[in-house]
Amino acid sequence: MASLGDLERSVMTLLWDSGQKLSANDVRDELDESLAVTTVLTVLSRLEKKGMVTRDRGSRPHRYAASALREDHTVEMLNEVLGNAGDREAVLARFIGSVSEEEAATLRRILSE
Amino acid sequence: METLAFLLAALAVVLAIPVPKWLHTARFRVRSPWVAMVLWQAIALAGGLAIIGAPIVYGLSPFGNSLPSAFVTLAEAVRYEDYAGLEERDVHPSHIFALCLGALLAAHLLLTLARTFYRVRSARRRHREMVNLLSTPLTDDGTQALPDRLTDTHVIEHEAPLAYCLPGRTNAGALTVLSRGLLDQLSPEELGAVIAHEKTHLRQRHHFLTLAFEAWYRALPWLPTTRYGREAVLELTEMLADDGALGEHSRTDLLRSIATTTPGGEDPEQQLSTGQGGIITGARLQRLIAPPEPLGPVARAAVLGLSAALLAVPTGLLLFS
Incomplete structure (x- = not known):
C-alpha cells in the first residue's frame, strides 16, 4: 500500500493537473478505485492543514482545490533554498551559491579552452 | 584561581x-x-x-x-x-557579579544552541514536506547512465539549474534535490559529480559541523568574528564536498557543472533571485581550477x-x- 506521503503527492498532482474543485469521491475515482473514501478525506484534510488545499464548504459534498499553482509553490520553495526567505540554514548549501560575474566568466573561459 | x-x-x-x-x-x-x-x-x-x-x-x-x-x-x-x-x-560584590554573569552567559549560549537546533530541524521538516509534494523521485529512465544510489534523489520541476541536499534525522532520511533544469543542462558525468558533491555533504554530516557556528552567530551577532566563523565553516564544507566528489569524478566534470549552475550564464528565468554574493565560492573555485598541494x-x-x-x-x- 502506498504511504500517506505518496498519496498526498498523487492527490496534489491530480488537483494541480485538473485545476478544478473536486470532491473526495471524484479524487478517489480518478486515483484508485480501491481506495477508501475516508482515506482520501484524511489525506485532503492533512493537505488543508498544510495550506496546500482549500475546501469549499458551500457545496455538499465538500469540494477541494489546490490553494496555489504548482509553479508558485515551487518558486516559493526554491527561494527558501536560495536564501531569500528566513531559514537559509534549513538546507545545506545548494550546489553553487554565489560566484561573482568575473569568476563565472573566468571559469567559462577556462573550460572553453 | x-x-x-x-x-x-x-x-x-x-x-x-x-x-x-x-x-x-x-x-x-x-x-x-x-x-x-x-x-x-x-x-x-x-x-x-x-x-x-x-x-x-x-x-x-x-x-x-x-x-x-x-x-x-x-x-x-x-x-x-x-x-x-x-x-x-x-x-567582594564583584565576585557575585562575575558568578551571575557566567551563569547568564552559559544559559544564553546553551539555550541559543538548543533553539537553533530545534528551529533548523522544524524548518527542514517543513521543507521536506514541500519537497515530497512538489517533486518526484528520480528514476533511471534508461536514456541516461545515471549513477546508482538514486533512491533518495528527487526532481523538482523548474528550469533553473539547481541542486541541494536536505539532511534527515538519519542518513537514510536525507534527500538530494535536483531541478529539471539541471537534469536537462548537464551531461550524465557532470550530473554524477553534482550528486556526489551533495552526497558528501550528507555522508560527512556537514550540518552538524555548521550548527555550533550558526548558534554562536545568533547568540553573539554583534561580535564580527562569529560571522567569519559561520561563513568560513560553510565554505569549508563546500570544499570538503568538492573533494568528496573528486574521489569518483573528474575535475573537469565538476567544473563544468559549476559553470552551468552559475548564475550569469543563460539564466532561463529571473523569477528566482540569487542570495548573498561574496567570498564563499571564490576560493572554492580557485582551488578547483588550480589545485594546491595539501598540507605536509x-x-x-x-x-x-x-x-x-x-x-x-x-x-x-x-x-x-
Whole structure:
C-alpha cells in the first residue's frame, strides 16, 4: 500500500493537473478505485492543514482545490533554498551559491579552452 | 584561581577576535580544508568554554583553590546559610557579579544552541514536506547512465539549474534535490559529480559541523568574528564536498557543472533571485581550477596538535589546577 506521503503527492498532482474543485469521491475515482473514501478525506484534510488545499464548504459534498499553482509553490520553495526567505540554514548549501560575474566568466573561459 | 580566570579571559578574547580574523582567510584552509575544519571546531568549543569559564572561575576564586572544591564550598555556604563566612573569605560584590554573569552567559549560549537546533530541524521538516509534494523521485529512465544510489534523489520541476541536499534525522532520511533544469543542462558525468558533491555533504554530516557556528552567530551577532566563523565553516564544507566528489569524478566534470549552475550564464528565468554574493565560492573555485598541494605531515600535525591543546588545556586547568 502506498504511504500517506505518496498519496498526498498523487492527490496534489491530480488537483494541480485538473485545476478544478473536486470532491473526495471524484479524487478517489480518478486515483484508485480501491481506495477508501475516508482515506482520501484524511489525506485532503492533512493537505488543508498544510495550506496546500482549500475546501469549499458551500457545496455538499465538500469540494477541494489546490490553494496555489504548482509553479508558485515551487518558486516559493526554491527561494527558501536560495536564501531569500528566513531559514537559509534549513538546507545545506545548494550546489553553487554565489560566484561573482568575473569568476563565472573566468571559469567559462577556462573550460572553453 | 584568579590567575586562571585571567588566563581564560585572555584565551576567550584571543579566540574571539584575532584568531577567526586570521583563520577565515588563512591560506592553508584551501590546501587541507578538513584540517582547518578541525581547528574551527576546537575554537568554537574552547572559545565557548573560556568565555563561560573566565567569570565563573573569578567568581569562585575566594572559595577555594580549585574549581571543584570552590564550588562545593560555595554550595555548602548557601545550603547552611552561612553568610557570615562570606566576609571572612573576602568575598567582594564583584565576585557575585562575575558568578551571575557566567551563569547568564552559559544559559544564553546553551539555550541559543538548543533553539537553533530545534528551529533548523522544524524548518527542514517543513521543507521536506514541500519537497515530497512538489517533486518526484528520480528514476533511471534508461536514456541516461545515471549513477546508482538514486533512491533518495528527487526532481523538482523548474528550469533553473539547481541542486541541494536536505539532511534527515538519519542518513537514510536525507534527500538530494535536483531541478529539471539541471537534469536537462548537464551531461550524465557532470550530473554524477553534482550528486556526489551533495552526497558528501550528507555522508560527512556537514550540518552538524555548521550548527555550533550558526548558534554562536545568533547568540553573539554583534561580535564580527562569529560571522567569519559561520561563513568560513560553510565554505569549508563546500570544499570538503568538492573533494568528496573528486574521489569518483573528474575535475573537469565538476567544473563544468559549476559553470552551468552559475548564475550569469543563460539564466532561463529571473523569477528566482540569487542570495548573498561574496567570498564563499571564490576560493572554492580557485582551488578547483588550480589545485594546491595539501598540507605536509608536519604542518598538519601542528594544526591538529594545536586543536587538541585548545580543548585539553582549558579543560585540564579548570578541573585539575
